[in-house]
Amino acid sequence: GENVEQHPSTLSVQEGDSAVIKCTYSDSASNYFPWYKQELGKRPQLIIDIRSNVGEKKDQRIAVTLNKTAKHFSLHITETQPEDSAVYFCAASRNNAGNMLTFGGGTRLMVKP
């Protein structure tokens, strides 16, 4: 089955700096890669996703890049703000698995004011 590894497990940045979280996956048939943000005490919520036919996707201060050859994808947050502090999860799935997701271990991002 699919295995998703996520690094780093914790990340501390100064407000205004950029943050990058990286994930690798094992199943070359995976073609959908979402990112979830989980604020303290709350449920994970989808913030951005990318499909394998696209190399990069942006939404305001967040972007995701995908390298299918190397089987890794990354989340980039620019101009970080204290409200970006949360746990971030990457995930991967194959369409023929019915979009069942395999998650990475999570990254705790702390943005210091």
Next chain:
Amino acid sequence: DADVTQTPRNRITKTGKRIMLECSQTKGHDRMYWYRQDPGLGLRLIYYSFDVKDINKGEISDGYSVSRQAQAKFSLSLESAIPNQTALYFCATSDPREGRDGYTFGSGTRLTVV
């Protein structure tokens, strides 16, 4: 939003007790999932169901069972709870139709087994 509702929100139970966690959804999704969250281990799949007649084991199903009572309801049971089942449990739903990937999570159930 209350489109995926989990009950209870918090529960403390004793070792050996049977406990049921419930999940109901108003999104009309056929697919439902139970995940367990432990610090540093991310979200691990316990069971999933693609429709009312379909139940499948996930990565860590030992010690758990499920029931899909209706399209909208998916319950997780611990037949004899043990302390290492202390965790945060999430139910999720999804719609596999093209362009609608991604989960909707419930608010979670924090379970403590003492």
